[in-house]
Amino acid sequence: MDTENTQDHALLSADTNGDGKPDVWMTDTTGDGKADLYQFDTTGDGTVDVTVTEEDGAAERRHVVEGDGGHPVPGA
Numbered sequence: 001m002d003t004e005n006t007q008d009h010a011l012l013s014a015d016t017n018g019d020g021k022p023d024v025w026m027t028d029t030t031g032d033g034k035a036d037l038y039q040f041d042t043t044g045d046g047t048v049d050v051t052v053t054e055e056d057g058a059a060e061r062r063h064v065v066e067g068d069g070g071h072p073v074p075g076a
Contacts, residue, residue, distance in 0.1 A: 011035050017044055 009031055013022040023044065026035040038052040 019044060021046065 009028040010025070011028050012024075012026040012035070014024045015022055016024050021041075023041040025037075025039040025048075027037040027039070028035055029037050036054040038054075039048045040050040040052075041047060042049045
């Protein structure tokens, strides 16, 4: 999907656990046609648990902005 110079930069959403609702989103926030924001609903509750960004589109510079990658949090 070409997203360059468009208002809606969503590239992909997917239902990875088969419950009929999207739980993975890849978004192009800069309009260059490449995903740089990744969001995951790791628990299936309908809310984003993990957000990962790429710095300047470089895959080697990924940052987990929120969440814990789906790992259990003690006492939570």
